[in-house]
Amino acid sequence: MANDPSYTKQKLKVIGSRVKRPDGVDKVTGRAKYGADHNAPGQLVALFLRSPHAHARIVKISTARAEKLPGVKAIITSDDLPDLTNGDAGARDMLENCMARGRALYDGHAVAAVAAVDEQTAKKALKLIKVTYEILPHVTDVDEALKPDAPVIHDYLYTTGVDPKPTKPSNLYNVAEFGHGDVEKGFAQADVVIEKSYKTEQVHQGYIEPHACVASVNSDGTGELWVTTQGHFTYRSVCATLLGMDIAKLKVTSSEIGGGFGGKTHVWIEPVALALSRKANRPVKAVMSREEVFRASGPASSTSIDVKIGAKKNGTITAGFAALRYQGGPFPGAIPGMPWAAIGAMTSFACYNLANVKTLGYDVVVNRPKVAAYRAPSAPMIAFAVESTIDMVAKELGIEPLDLRIKNAAREGTRACYGPVYGPIGIGATLKAVKNHPHMRAKLKKNQGRGMACGFWFNFGGQTCADLNIATDGSVTLTVGTIDVGGSRASLSLIAAEELGIPYEQVKAHIGDTGSLGHNDTTEGSRGTFSSGMAIVFAARQAIDILRERAAIMWDIPVESVVWKAGHAKAEGKKYSKLKRLSLADIAAEAPNTGGPIAGHNESVPDNAGVSFASHICDVEVDPETGGTRVVRYTVIQDAGKAIHPTYVEGQMQGGAAQGIGWALNEEYIYGDDGRLQNPGFLDYRIPVCSDLPFIDTQILEIPNPNHPYGVRGVGETSIVPPLAAIGNAISNAVGVRMDHTPMSPPRILKALEQLDAS
Amino acid sequence: MAAVLVSTTINGDSVEFACPPEESLLDALRDRLGLTGVKEGCGTGDCGACSITLDGRLVCSCLVLGAEADGREIATIEGMAENGTLHPLQENFIEHAALQCGICTPGFLMAAKVLLERNSNPTETEIRYALAGNLCRCTGYDKIVRAVQATAKEMRQLDKKKSRRKKS
Numbered sequence: 043m044a045n046d047p048s049y050t051k052q053k054l055k056v057i058g059s060r061v062k063r064p065d066g067v068d069k070v071t072g073r074a075k076y077g078a079d080h081n082a083p084g085q086l087v088a089l090f091l092r093s094p095h096a097h098a099r100i101v102k103i104s105t106a107r108a109e110k111l112p113g114v115k116a117i118i119t120s121d122d123l124p125d126l127t128n129g130d131a132g133a134r135d136m137l138e139n140c141m142a143r144g145r146a147l148y149d150g151h152a153v154a155a156v157a158a159v160d161e162q163t164a165k166k167a168l169k170l171i172k173v174t175y176e177i178l179p180h181v182t183d184v185d186e187a188l189k190p191d192a193p194v195i196h197d198y199l200y201t202t203g204v205d206p207k208p209t210k211p212s213n214l215y216n217v218a219e220f221g222h223g224d225v226e227k228g229f230a231q232a233d234v235v236i237e238k239s240y241k242t243e244q245v246h247q248g249y250i251e252p253h254a255c256v257a258s259v260n261s262d263g264t265g266e267l268w269v270t271t272q273g274h275f276t277y278r279s280v281c282a283t284l285l286g287m288d289i290a291k292l293k294v295t296s297s298e299i300g301g302g303f304g305g306k307t308h309v310w311i312e313p314v315a316l317a318l319s320r321k322a323n324r325p326v327k328a329v330m331s332r333e334e335v336f337r338a339s340g341p342a343s344s345t346s347i348d349v350k351i352g353a354k355k356n357g358t359i360t361a362g363f364a365a366l367r368y369q370g371g372p373f374p375g376a377i378p379g380m381p382w383a384a385i386g387a388m389t390s391f392a393c394y395n396l397a398n399v400k401t402l403g404y405d406v407v408v409n410r411p412k413v414a415a416y417r418a419p420s421a422p423m424i425a426f427a428v429e430s431t432i433d434m435v436a437k438e439l440g441i442e443p444l445d446l447r448i449k450n451a452a453r454e455g456t457r458a459c460y461g462p463v464y465g466p467i468g469i470g471a472t473l474k475a476v477k478n479h480p481h482m483r484a485k486l487k488k489n490q491g492r493g494m495a496c497g498f499w500f501n502f503g504g505q506t507c508a509d510l511n512i513a514t515d516g517s518v519t520l521t522v523g524t525i526d527v528g529g530s531r532a533s534l535s536l537i538a539a540e541e542l543g544i545p546y547e548q549v550k551a552h553i554g555d556t557g558s559l560g561h562n563d564t565t566e567g568s569r570g571t572f573s574s575g576m577a578i579v580f581a582a583r584q585a586i587d588i589l590r591e592r593a594a595i596m597w598d599i600p601v602e603s604v605v606w607k608a609g610h611a612k613a614e615g616k617k618y619s620k621l622k623r624l625s626l627a628d629i630a631a632e633a634p635n636t637g638g639p640i641a642g643h644n645e646s647v648p649d650n651a652g653v654s655f656a657s658h659i660c661d662v663e664v665d666p667e668t669g670g671t672r673v674v675r676y677t678v679i680q681d682a683g684k685a686i687h688p689t690y691v692e693g694q695m696q697g698g699a700a701q702g703i704g705w706a707l708n709e710e711y712i713y714g715d716d717g718r719l720q721n722p723g724f725l726d727y728r729i730p731v732c733s734d735l736p737f738i739d740t741q742i743l744e745i746p747n748p749n750h751p752y753g754v755r756g757v758g759e760t761s762i763v764p765p766l767a768a769i770g771n772a773i774s775n776a777v778g779v780r781m782d783h784t785p786m787s788p789p790r791i792l793k794a795l796e797q798l799d800a801s
Numbered sequence: 802m803a804a805v806l807v808s809t810t811i812n813g814d815s816v817e818f819a820c821p822p823e824e825s826l827l828d829a830l831r832d833r834l835g836l837t838g839v840k841e842g843c844g845t846g847d848c849g850a851c852s853i854t855l856d857g858r859l860v861c862s863c864l865v866l867g868a869e870a871d872g873r874e875i876a877t878i879e880g881m882a883e884n885g886t887l888h889p890l891q892e893n894f895i896e897h898a899a900l901q902c903g904i905c906t907p908g909f910l911m912a913a914k915v916l917l918e919r920n921s922n923p924t925e926t927e928i929r930y931a932l933a934g935n936l937c938r939c940t941g942y943d944k945i946v947r948a949v950q951a952t953a954k955e956m957r958q959l960d961k962k963k964s965r966r967k968k969s
Binding site: 062063065066067068069070071072073074075076078079161162247248249250251252298299300301302303329331332527528529689690692693696697699700701723724725729730731732733734735737738 | 821823828831836837838839840841842843844845847848850877878879881882887891894895896897898900901902903904905906907910925926928929930932933934935936937938939940941942943944945946947
């Protein structure tokens with residue numbers, strides 16, 4: 043029973059209540075410490091020299107003059123970072139991304155780093171480093187990179203996933219195929235077939251807190267790193283591997299994280315800061331500027347996608363096909379064997395119950411920064427393409443787009459386009475909720491249009507480890523290893539309170555450093571509350587067993603006669619009726635005499651995170667004079683499985699939708715012909731501001747995940763998936779143009795309107 | 802160039818510090834005075850995370866030089882709660898879940914406080930434009946606007962009570 047994850051259907055008392063987050067006061071008073079807020083005695087300041095070229099051979103780096111500058115304590119280049127990755131290609135790419143090795147692969151690629159007594163000195167030193175570059179041909183566009191005459195970025199890269207193996211290297215590094223049935227047969231059965239190609243430009247996660255850390259390596263080879271990260275255990279293993287340290291000898295403490303959204307899942311400046319500290323034998327602080335964040339960290343793939351969907355007159359979709367071309371920057375990306383386009387290909391038609399489906403993911407290298415995960419990585423782009431095409435099919439058939447989706451929605455027992463057969467899922471319920479939502483019946487004004495779209499995300503469990511300790515006064519501390527990115531300390535405390543039967547206020551959750559817990563995977567895949575929550579449930583059940591044993595000792599009765607009820611040990615049976623129930627505090631006070639401190643802990647890999655679906659409704663108003671588009675009303679409907687803290691679940695739904703709106707309408711990496719990023723700042727890379735958006739309405743549905751005691755599903759990511767298509771569909775309904783390129787910015791919409799007029 | 806000596810008042814306390822003439826007030830506050838509640842998101846005045854008031858006026862401290870603070874009055878997030886009592890805006894930001902990661906929160910609170918001092922009954926649009934210089938990437942602004950609306954209402958009711966008490 044103790045480690046059984048099955049849905050219990052138990053009546054919940056504190057879960058679902060809207061308590062105050064434990065980090066709230068620190069965050070509203072300025073006391074919360076983020077990455078750049080930590081300082082170490084005697085620390086140096088690190089700055090990076092970055093390539094101004096998209097692709098160049100580094101002929102020579104002379105650091106002699108900079109080294110002589112008073113106050114400069116260490117300078118490193120790739121010469122100081124020998125390749126210790128022992129055949130691990132992913133780690134080697136990470137090393138090369140942190141510091142160029144012989145070639146600069148994108149505008150912003152680090153080529154050297156300086157540690158000096160202060161920022162002014164470090165800046166002067168950077169100017170004294172002389173780099174001789176031999177400029178090489180570059181390519182930044184995903185389609186251009188696939189052309190036969192494109193410059194080949196790596197002569198060692200041969201396409202994987204194809205048979206026979208290619209004889210020449212190219213920028214296409216992997217092809218992945220998913221699906222089932224026979225799409226050709228399916229298209230032959232269709233009365234209507236729509237084919238359309240799409241492009242989505244590159245966007246950045248846009249966390250407000252730049253990457254920051256303080257690194258300190260001692261002469262005995264031990265080290266510490268204070269850092270803003272989504273995964274301090276991952277940062278520890280990667281940094282230790284790249285620097286040849288024993289993992290256990292590096293202690294990583296995570297700060298509060300000022301936003302990550304996937305962009306803080308892997309290392310950037312941290313191994314270099316550690317290497318500088320090792321060389322200078324002083325602590326080193328490294329903080330990226332905003333320009334560096336844009337040029338050299340983060341972004342999501344830019345893409346080029348073809349979609350083909352066929353349907354019968356009655357609305358049954360007979361076949362779906364998609365070809366996805368995603369660039370991952372200069373390296374084969376993401377998780378080994380699961381590159382970005384492959385992930386997108388898996389999600390393509392996940393909302394639908396299709397007999398015939400085929401998706402192809404083409405992963406491509408270009409001279410842009412290494413792509414990192416961005417909230418439901420790879421899914422929003424393909425959802426833009428598929429959900430736009432679904433609306434076109436509906437229009438052609440004369441069926442309401444919503445009804446077409448309802449008719450073809452995946453359900454329990456559907457074989458997903460990426461392989462598995464679904465258990466109970468929420469796509470049908472979200473669509474039904476759309477149908478019943480008052481938003482769908484609200485009147486629209488001139489130049490306004492309404493659109494909707496669906497979205498899917500897998501969710502993820504991963505390695506997890508958590509401790510639950512009963513303090514001597516009966517209060518409870520939780521030590522977890524997943525970073526709190528959106529309020530998980532509150533949700534995990536609610537879970538502990540629920541299991542133990544005590545008030546939320548009696549529990550305090552902490553994020554442990556890497557010395558205090560076993561390995562925890564990075565907080566990604568909407569796994570924080572799901573997987574650490576599961577570990578807390580199991581840890582609490584273990585603690586309850588111990589509490590019952592201790593009560594039995596205190597009463598001198600068999601443990602079988604002790605039950606745990608409403609936060610107390612209770613003796614069962616008539617002969618014990620005089621025994622007064624014992625609280626956590628009563629039992630904790632006697633702990634020294636009954637066996638010592640009381641704790642529960644759990645180490646596990648919670649699987650079956652429970653897939654997540656959402657449907658969004660969006661009203662836009664398009665100004666036909668300027669092409670400017672405003673979202674005037676927005677509704678998010680999502681299945682949360684069980685909302686542990688409904689307000690914070692709403693926050694995830696609203697935040698993801700806002701990011702999706704920015705992606706749809708404004709945000710875009712703009713590269714010049716020289717391969718340089720032209721808008722590395724918040725002024726020119728414009729994320730939505732407060733006056734751009736309306737209130738974002740939310741409706742949480744709860745279709746329990748059968749593989750979680752309370753039915754929880756991950757909730758963090760799905761909300762970014764539908765907005766691009768919902769807005770595209772709304773624009774189409776407002777002014778009659780079908781947008782096939784994000785962002786759907788004023789110039790693109792104006793151009794489409796002009797073409798419409800001309801036709 | 803020699804450091805500049807600056808005498809200023811921060812959150813009601815007299816403070817003196819020396820900084821290089823080219824150093825921003827943001828860096829001086831964070832690195833010299835330990836006021837790390839003032840956040841740096843961009844250093845170019847685009848994100849508002851470093852918002853403070855200088856003689857009552859809302860500014861991005863990254864766009865002000867440390868030397869310019871001489872003889873002036875600064876208020877930062879660290880001075881917003883009085884004697885351990887949170888300002889109603891701080892209470893409502895927690896209550897309404899107007900923060901997730903919290904990095905932008907000090908800047909939003911400073912901007913919202915200035916707004917409510919000037920306009921005790923702002924419309925939704927007025928709130929949205931008053932806060933348009935502060936970027937938040939987590940919340941979609943929904944709960945931030947609601948927290949400011951709730952605070953405005955609360956503070957108006959409080960003022961009414963106070964003025965009634967004065968009259969009687």
